[in-house]
Amino acid sequence: MDFELILKVYPYFLEAAVVTVELSVLTIILGLICGALGTAARLSRFRVLRFLGAAYVSVFRGTPALIQLFLLYFGGPQIGIQLDAFEAGVIGLGLNIGAYMTETMRGAIIAIDHGQAEAARTLGLSKAQAFRKVTLPQALRLMIRPLGVNINAQIKGTALVAAISVVELTYTAQRYIGSTYKPFEMFFLAGILYIILITITGKGVAYLDRKVRLP
Amino acid sequence: MGLDFSVVPGYLDTILLGVIWTIAITVAAAVVSFFGGILFAVIALYAPWFIRLPVRFFAWLFMGTPLLLQLFLIYFGLVELGIDLPAFVAGVIGLGLHFAVYNSELIQTAILAVDKGQMEAARTLGCSRGQALRKVVIPQAVRDVIPPIGNNMIALLKDSALVSVIGVSELTLSAQLAIGRTYRPFEFYAVAAVLYYIVNLGMEAVLRRIERKTALSR
Numbered sequence: 001m002d003f004e005l006i007l008k009v010y011p012y013f014l015e016a017a018v019v020t021v022e023l024s025v026l027t028i029i030l031g032l033i034c035g036a037l038g039t040a041a042r043l044s045r046f047r048v049l050r051f052l053g054a055a056y057v058s059v060f061r062g063t064p065a066l067i068q069l070f071l072l073y074f075g076g077p078q079i080g081i082q083l084d085a086f087e088a089g090v091i092g093l094g095l096n097i098g099a100y101m102t103e104t105m106r107g108a109i110i111a112i113d114h115g116q117a118e119a120a121r122t123l124g125l126s127k128a129q130a131f132r133k134v135t136l137p138q139a140l141r142l143m144i145r146p147l148g149v150n151i152n153a154q155i156k157g158t159a160l161v162a163a164i165s166v167v168e169l170t171y172t173a174q175r176y177i178g179s180t181y182k183p184f185e186m187f188f189l190a191g192i193l194y195i196i197l198i199t200i201t202g203k204g205v206a207y208l209d210r211k212v213r214l215p
Numbered sequence: 216m217g218l219d220f221s222v223v224p225g226y227l228d229t230i231l232l233g234v235i236w237t238i239a240i241t242v243a244a245a246v247v248s249f250f251g252g253i254l255f256a257v258i259a260l261y262a263p264w265f266i267r268l269p270v271r272f273f274a275w276l277f278m279g280t281p282l283l284l285q286l287f288l289i290y291f292g293l294v295e296l297g298i299d300l301p302a303f304v305a306g307v308i309g310l311g312l313h314f315a316v317y318n319s320e321l322i323q324t325a326i327l328a329v330d331k332g333q334m335e336a337a338r339t340l341g342c343s344r345g346q347a348l349r350k351v352v353i354p355q356a357v358r359d360v361i362p363p364i365g366n367n368m369i370a371l372l373k374d375s376a377l378v379s380v381i382g383v384s385e386l387t388l389s390a391q392l393a394i395g396r397t398y399r400p401f402e403f404y405a406v407a408a409v410l411y412y413i414v415n416l417g418m419e420a421v422l423r424r425i426e427r428k429t430a431l432s433r
Binding site: 062066068074078156157169173182191199 | 380
């Protein structure tokens with residue numbers, strides 16, 4: 001281990017880690033939005049929407065995220081979509097994780113006993129009210145932990161944008177491996193930063209989960 | 216610049232060769248990750264501390280970092296150590312180890328869930344501890360986690376696209392090769408996506424068969 005080198009380059013890795021955090025936050029927000037929309041579509045009473053929701057999940061989960069990213073970034077201009085690498089990264093990865101989050105959210109909602117909604121309806125709530133006030137709050141509680149798994153995967157997933165030259169942690173590590181020929185040091189440095197990010201997020205999710213857990 | 220899929224057939228053999236390499240690397244890495252997973256699980260549960268702790272540290276590092284970063288480490292790290300492996304082998308090792316760590320977590324839980332009486336009965340019948348593990352406990356544990364391991368293998372297939380960055384000419388890199396000649400990224404990445412989707416469906420069918428074959432009729 002060449003600690004002198006690590007001390008010399010770590011500021012650049014910290015800068016890159018900030019980009020990784022930005023990417024993570026933006027993709028996760030977009031993913032949650034896509035997940036909510038996808039879930040609404042999959043549970044809709046209209047067959048067309050159900051089909052679109054299922055197709056979204058199937059296509060984005062059935063193909064590699066890297067290909068989706070390349071298709072958007074390199075292929076986008078051919079169909080009139082001009083994005084810079086960072087934007088393409090956020091949109092591509094956000095759509096990708098959204099498909100996984102759709103399944104997580106849908107799973108939590110259909111796990112809530114149907115009798116709950118029926119009882120609410122019997123008590124005079126409208127269908128929408130029953131969903132909003134009875135089913136959804138209970139489902140949200142079930143969602144937190146599996147969504148935490150999705151989020152954890154996504155933080156690591158942001159590394160893919162290194163392949164379209166966004167200067168984040170993995171790209172920075174790769175560049176310094178190339179220029180210093182010290183793969184282990186650079187891996188270690190970037191790896192520790194990823195693990196710190198994941199640990200903080202994991203603790204946050206666990207805290208939230210404890211807060212809303214039923215006694 | 217509109218879309219023109221008529222350039223695709225000219226590169227079909229390149230692309231299909233890429234599909235074959237994608238399947239090859241996925242199967243090879245899946246085998247490594249399966250047996251590696253069992254090995255790591257046994258080490259994590261039964262090995263003495265001076266083997267257990269380094270392996271645990273390695274698993275912790277591999278669970279917490281992106282696969283792409285690990286591939287760079289393995290590819291360039293091996294060169295640094297003077298080991299010159301072909302990209303394909305480096306890719307199999309990288310993918311295989313990454314998913315072995317995930318499989319190991321599943322298998323550990325399953326081993327602990329196998330009734331203690333199984334081990335005791337095997338020992339009573341004269342098996343050594345190692346024999347009892349190998350012939351009685353582990354087969355039962357592994358069978359219990361075939362479905363989640365299958366999910367990991369589906370993820371492995373999609374992550375195999377990442378080995379294109381270290382120069383394994385699987386489907387993604389084959390598409391890039393064709394794009395380099397034709398400047399038609401959308402067409403070739405779209406074709407690659409469709410092919411991945413088809414391979415994915417095929418793999419799911421195979422995994423369902425394996426699940427049915429290995430499930431106990433309870």
